[in-house]
Amino acid sequence: MRRFLIVLVLFLFHNAWSQVLIINELDPDTPSTDTAEFIELKSQVPNFSTDGYILVFFNGSSSGADSSYMVIDLNGYQTDNNGLLVIGSTGVYPSPQLLISENVIQNGADAVGIYQASVNDFPEGTLATQTDLIDAMVYGTNDSDDTVLLGLLGETIQYNDNGTNSNLKSIQRFVDGMGVESYSTAVPTPRRENDGSGIPINPIEITVVASQYDEGTSFDITFTSETNVTSDLNFNISLSNFGFNTSDFSGNTNLTISNGTNSTSTTITLIDDSDDEGDEVMQIRFLDLVEPFVPGNNNLEVRIVDNDFTVAAWGTPVNPTTGIVQSTQPDGYYDSLDGLSDLALRQALQDIIADPNVVRAQTYADVIDILLEADQNPENSNQVWLLYTEEGRAKLDLQTGSSNEGKWNREHTFPRSRGGFFDIEEDEIADGIDVFWTTKADSLRHGNSDAHALRAADAAENSSRGNQHYGEYIGPSGTLGSFRGDVARSVLYMEIRYNGLQVVNGFPDITGQLGDLATLLDWHRTDPPDDFEMNRNNVVYTWQFNRNPFIDQPDLVEYIWGNNVGEVWNQQLSVDDNEMNEVSLYPNPTTGRLFINGIDIESIEVYSVEGKQLGQYKPINNQVDLDLASGLYLIKLNNTKGALLRKIIIE
Template identity: 50%
Template structure:
């Protein structure tokens, strides 16, 4: 009985929480280019936190019930708090009085459409997510004509669609909630109770210049502006401290006064350069308490401060690779047992090395954050990581720590978790390099935290890749140059040897059954067209210090050909493998190129071959010392291979 009473209490509390927030007002159609759109929410109690809620806007799609109703915009409400009237306003920058959260101009569509509040995050509703009643808190179906979104009404459980143009005044009226829960259309009342009651607040908006990111040593001007002129001096203070960013990192006045009869004040903050490389930081502009009658809008503004004292490395990024600068730290004799083996015996001997239970160490998924911050460090700035698919750097402190993936980098499994069968196989608790678990070839769950196939990646691109197969289904974001192609190939090859039951196959295999990923032909091509570089070798060396095993396909890329490729079944010898890119030097310019390309710096005869990104040879020419090629090729990414005196190297070429 006690358990039943407790359960009933939890249900009642949950129902109260669901009913706390409703859509109070919507103005979807405003004059000219829709620069005054807004949506206002209302809570049953004042000063209510909207953490854990999200607003989602839906297109009506097909008029047939329950079909084609997809999201086009979602806004996280985390950090917003309703005012003393229970209201919070989201809208365009031009909306007056000022909103607490900004919605891009002309974003809210005129309908027939719908807007809904859910428990969740914007990440739960990526573009074109079907409308749902799951976790629904409140919804409004609307239009600016007599049309109705019957499908959305059915999905969201609404029986009425409201027409903002019912009075023929859509540009000057909005849809407003009445106390009985129905809606009426009348002149807008943003950030005020719809019935005219309540407190009329003077909102305080914070801005700063120049726009972030700022750098240590710069100054920034912080400005505070009220909706209306103040009737008496308005005094308040603000803070900038946030985590490692403290009062020792800046100078300037943080107590300000807006004088009587005015509505703005500014103060200059000087960011200090401490001369120490202690990483990028975020300051946070937070206004403290303000007098009655005022509310703070868009508080807790985060501003990136870039460390001016970052370090660089001698080797290049994957986008501009270097070769031969980073020496392998492979122990003497590490691969000796492979000499002369072929076929199944070669693959098994390789597994015996990299999955040796007496040597290899398994770590937790929580440790991967620390590993990636070093293994995937941007050679051009040690305070950043290099994001593989998107081919760009991002500050280390922007790692995903909450539910949102927007603007953050996270951990991408190259051999995706769902295909590998190791989803959530290890703990999210980081216990460091000196704590590890025993492992072996059949310990598939260790693949969940195997750093040899986990890379730093843009959160949204990670989500976009999902479990798609390389080449046949996924080739990266639009416009990428494929600087990661060889990296993913060698990571997949590693996983298919390290763990029993993992396979790389041709085609586009479905996710089930677990243990299959594609496309083998593409990956074998990528292994050659994007050769192992210094970035990968440095990564291999560092991960070895944690896991006590290496990715052999970085040390000897042609091993893949002897296991799956053109040399399968032939005996392998280490003398067959050389770091060709490190041995042959030549100049290739311009790059990017238009219709001609010059190759020079070769002594004697050489052969140049150009391959498309799909591996098709499109040019083959013999030359001596140097050559100027006239290119009649489509724009895109190509790979130029130059061979001379038995040595070869491949460089990426972009044709415009």
């Protein structure tokens, strides 16, 4: 009988380890924002190479159809001294060996499987299968069992992660003294054995006082181990990240935690150079920790604010200028509209801005790069200008995770749900200005990524606006409404550009329709185009090869929707009677002294040809002495009637 029990125990233990690699722990929902979700794999032997293996995640919802939505290639990784490999986001502690984005593991009812296969074997939407399957787990967060998914993967139990924000739990594998394998929920234990056994690790945490520093300042980075070290621990760190490198700072990156202690620090001084590099991100990471020492956190990001940003010659929407930025429309761009009215005028305009032989459509991911330039804050080239909240926001604060606090994202002025736009997989790829789709008036899907109707917006305000019609939504309280004309011209553009869209009176609940037309016409009239809007029209044109005609020719709005419907359109002659254009500067070239003739000027701003503001002067009797080095400059002349830009040469 005793021999039989020994044989049975050995059989059960062997059965628990019938695979070379198993799912040891899964936390798909910690906390509610999913910033600390992870999956932990375990190998039969320590330091096991996972080359040739992949992780496949399956969506068990009705729309997911028990098919794959994400694949992770495990090539190039290996398990640790305890045979563990953690895949998770930066919010997981200790730090995962393989980092993935936040909030990408779905909550359930879903599944994950380890396969000995290639990522190419599982394109998005591949039905769950047992072919080449090593191990699988079907799980949920208090969801009904997905019996179809269980059957497809050959599983019989759907495990439940029933943790809460105040009582965090993960699904963990346990093996009892008889070698029987089971799964239950417990406090998460990434990079540690679930039962507390195994070789102890000693995580080291990186801390800084602030998450942002200006060029020229100094700050300390502190490294603290969970327990005191028993001999001197020497390690190296890196701070480099993309353009930020060793030329941008000074300080020691070779560190020691002394025997019997658990902490050390280094002082980093940021070099204040004169280069306009834009804000950068330092990434603090360990280079050579050896187990049992592991990163508690890693790749800690610190923003470095560049003080060499440029200021444009034109104003923001809350302090608008006009006449400085000129339209880059080709000669004769709108000539085909002359002499037309009503439907013929509409059709001729669509023929220009939706011409399939000329116009290009870019991906939704490309729109980010477009907005970084088109919506750049005129007062700070390191920022974008936010549509509804009327403020600058660091370009680096693009929302990439689940949290929208202090972030910006892409706002569809004509909401997707009302327009009927949709994403495809290729929309997720930013493939650059020279890769594009052919598009036409019937290509309604391309409205999803049309930059004329996409703007940088505060992410929380974007969420708050939702898909409300304009008139229902009028913007945040306390703002000036400088966005209203911009919004009106963008959605009116969409009606002409795409068949199937219409701007109508009232607040309809019909796909393809957006309101309220009367409100938007009023917004267009009271907030006319300015230099900011003309500049973004020019930028978008370089990508899409079409323009928003209601910025170039704002009176067209009246002929299509407003007071001049039915009348024949003819372009205005390009005669500008603004007396600012009568201003002359002399001598030019000059050695520094400059005389202004034609009108009284209140102030002068000087810019480099790159657009960086170099100084501001107040002329006396229309005379000013400029303290500038030899070269070409832009001079902005200001008075109560407007602003004018001129070029001068300093000898």
